Amino acid sequence: MIEIAVEHTQGDFTIAADIRASGRVLALCGPSGAGKTTLLDVIAGLRRPRRGRVAVDEAVFLDTARGIDVPARLRRIGYVFQEARLFPHLSVAHNLTYGARFASRGPKLVAFADVVALLGLEPLLARGPARLSGGEKQRVAIGRALLSNPRVLLMDEPLNAIDDARRQDILHLIETLRDAFAIPIIFVSHRVSEVERLASDIAELELGRLIALRGPREAERP
Amino acid sequence: MSDGAAWSEALIFSPAEWTAIFLSLKVATVGALASLPFAVGLAWLLARRRFPGKSLVNALAHLPLVLPPVVTGWLLLIAFGRQGIFGRALEACCGLTFAFHWTGAALAAAVMGFPLMVRAIRLSIEAVDARLEQAAQTLGAPSWYIFATVTLPLAAPGIIAGLILGFAKAIGEFGATITFVANIPGQTQTIATAIYSATQDPNGAATTWRLTGIALAIAFVALFVSEALAARVAKRDAG
Numbered sequence: 001m002i003e004i005a006v007e008h009t010q011g012d013f014t015i016a017a018d019i020r021a022s023g024r025v026l027a028l029c030g031p032s033g034a035g036k037t038t039l040l041d042v043i044a045g046l047r048r049p050r051r052g053r054v055a056v057d058e059a060v061f062l063d064t065a066r067g068i069d070v071p072a073r074l075r076r077i078g079y080v081f082q083e084a085r086l087f088p089h090l091s092v093a094h095n096l097t098y099g100a101r102f103a104s105r106g107p108k109l110v111a112f113a114d115v116v117a118l119l120g121l122e123p124l125l126a127r128g129p130a131r132l133s134g135g136e137k138q139r140v141a142i143g144r145a146l147l148s149n150p151r152v153l154l155m156d157e158p159l160n161a162i163d164d165a166r167r168q169d170i171l172h173l174i175e176t177l178r179d180a181f182a183i184p185i186i187f188v189s190h191r192v193s194e195v196e197r198l199a200s201d202i203a204e205l206e207l208g209r210l211i212a213l214r215g216p217r218e219a220e221r222p
Numbered sequence: 223m224s225d226g227a228a229w230s231e232a233l234i235f236s237p238a239e240w241t242a243i244f245l246s247l248k249v250a251t252v253g254a255l256a257s258l259p260f261a262v263g264l265a266w267l268l269a270r271r272r273f274p275g276k277s278l279v280n281a282l283a284h285l286p287l288v289l290p291p292v293v294t295g296w297l298l299l300i301a302f303g304r305q306g307i308f309g310r311a312l313e314a315c316c317g318l319t320f321a322f323h324w325t326g327a328a329l330a331a332a333v334m335g336f337p338l339m340v341r342a343i344r345l346s347i348e349a350v351d352a353r354l355e356q357a358a359q360t361l362g363a364p365s366w367y368i369f370a371t372v373t374l375p376l377a378a379p380g381i382i383a384g385l386i387l388g389f390a391k392a393i394g395e396f397g398a399t400i401t402f403v404a405n406i407p408g409q410t411q412t413i414a415t416a417i418y419s420a421t422q423d424p425n426g427a428a429t430t431w432r433l434t435g436i437a438l439a440i441a442f443v444a445l446f447v448s449e450a451l452a453a454r455v456a457k458r459d460a461g
Contacts, residue, residue: 044360045359045360046356046359046360071359072356072359072360073359073360073361073362073363073364074362075360076362077360078360079357079360081353081357083353085351085353085354085356085357087354087357087358087371087372088354088376089375089376098358098361098363098371099361099362099363102361102362102363102364103362144361145360145361148360148361148362
């Protein structure tokens, strides 16, 4: 169960959304300026909304009514940023293991060897991020987030900086992640057509408002 | 005596000159290294945190840059002299004496170089993408760990530049040093104050020239080392 209720104003942009998803993969869709990334930042704890509640299964990350606001570093939320945000001075291997020493909390769902194999990172381990292609950076960022032993995985436009050929690979990869590691995934995309295949729930946003929320049953309909 | 012999004699440093050179290097090294942690800490606060009185703290840190150095030296004497509150406390607790002692010259050098260091380091910390620090947060890292593993290494070129700048400023520091710890050969006489003494001496031209040459050489080496280190860091970051 993924629960995101947020009310937040920033300048002249207001976001007010109440999303409840029962499936394991929630897609946030909408045009740019819809507030998708803002929502991810709120979920990750990088932005504090005026009012809101964020919970995944039994873990409550934020509940302003009850004064709960877990700091970002304690939320155990794996965040794959749109622009990857790899540490430029560390090798791929060190980027991947950066969060490992803090990942002792909670049961370990993900092993280093599995992530490296699944994402095909073996030949990249010794390289620096400056010598990676866009798609490779994305895969390393996904690996790094997974290895921090997250309770939830956030992905911001994972299909964006990737050419059409690679897009199918990444889509397939997200499906594999969903099936291989029992981690709920929340991901952002600006195209609904792209996400229907793998999302169990789809929330459509526009100008900071939730305009449609489709649960598992409707999403499965062809 | 031939001209050549006179020239080679003129190139020989006297023991007093060597003493001033080594003392300068010691004072500048200790001054720059001892103030580095404070400069990095303050630069980080100014670059990354918002707190009440921030502009006042910023102004205070920059004060030695705009005050007449003699004033800074005199204030140091008041505060860190034998009768000063800090001077007395530090002598009582740690046996540290500053007045008319080389440690005082190091303190004066550190204070005078501090604003330059803070400025260079602050700019380099501000240039570190704060979104990388956010990424580290989401990976579970506490603030001190993010600072040590992300901010500090990425700001390294600026920190090195700041350190060298502080060192070079310390080598050249004159006004605060001579006011605070005077110009005692073998005790507190640095290259700068030794040159000053030599210029006051009708027979001091050769000493002035020799020490000027050394001051130029140290400045060149410092700048060269800072460029070389920064280039190495840049190369590492390019992966």
